[in-house]
Amino acid sequence: MSRVRLHELAARPDGREWIVGRLETGRFVALPDVGKRALDLLGQGLSTAETARRLRAETDRDLDVGDFVEALLDLGFVAEVDGRPVPSPAPPAPTLPGIRPRHVRWTLAPAVPVLLALLVGAALLAPTRVALSYRTLLWSDRGSAVVGFGAAAGWALLLLHEGAHLVTARATGVPGRTSLGTRLQFLVMQTDISGIELAPRRHRMTAYLAGIGANLAVAAAASLAAGATAGTAHRILAALTVLALLPLPFQLLVFLRTDLYFVLQDLLRCRDLYGDGRAYARWAAGRLLGRRDPDPGLGLPGHERRAVRVYSAVLVVGTVLCLAFLATVTLPADVALLARAVTGLGAGNSAGRRLDSAAVVAALGTVHVLWVRTRWRGRRARRAAPGR
Known part of the structure; x- marks a missing residue:
């Protein structure tokens, strides 16, 4: 050539x-x-x-x-x-391609986090605050109303969270693609903003933290509105406040590559904290088994090597705890619910009991089938993708 x-x-x-x-x-x-x-x-x-x-x-x-x-x-x-x-596959189609960078460039303005901080501060200083308790979620005596509102609000908040990542990344010129994904036993919605690494640090941090910011904005606004209302409206707004805050503790699980993981990776100036952490954990396990492979972190800069070693310990401990929770709590609960539902489908039960059991089977089956399908497609895509 x-x-x-x-x-x-x-x-x-x-x-x-x-x-x-x-x-x-x-x-x-x-x-x-x-x-x-x-x-x-x-x-x-x-x-x-x-x-x-x-x-x-x-x-x-x-x-x-x-x-x-x-x-x-x-x-x-x-x-x-x-x-x-040079023949090459077409780039993956972005989510919501009609949104152009010029449409959402305002999301990168320095005034946006300032306004968010003022909104959250006003909610914290308000004389009437929402009780952060599970009882707040039970805003109605009708269980179907509680469940229906929780599901609708939960999906709306999830789409808003991922949409915040999408539009802030799009503002920098990164296309962004939203899809279902898995993190160990968890089925999640995720937004791929690969390419944001090319943006200035302030823009990168804005894109990483945009989802958390969206949840905080909804929680603060709903809390302030709840303080100004009474009756059913107050109870619904209070429940919305708690629902908006519920996903935030999950972000602390950085071993699952949450939003805060990318913030941590950026602050530590690491290229691939998760991938290098996994490689180091496997190498350390091999050493315990008597293998003498070379340390995969030897080619990394000193600061990155130290960060990878600490993160690998967090990764191992967090993964073990999550899988232990799956084995001792989640799976037994699902099996018990499914067994009870299958029993309830029998001919000797009332129509209401059979309908309730069918709903449980459909809900559990849908979640688990989605998890398996998403996991399988993700693994197949990773095998087919060229390495970086």
């Missing part, structure tokens, strides 16, 4: 390296200064030979630009080689 044409790439400095990637695909790579310089020269239309000569003159080193271009091809950064288009 002689000359290449690159796709539109974004870049930002990151310590002694550069983060370079394609926003539309979410693929990025860390390059040293010489790699970034090679990329710039190729982007200016220089051939591989001309780029190598220029780099040799600037650095007094012989660099294999051909191998460098091969790596760029694997990353999907090259659009043409010697005038011939």
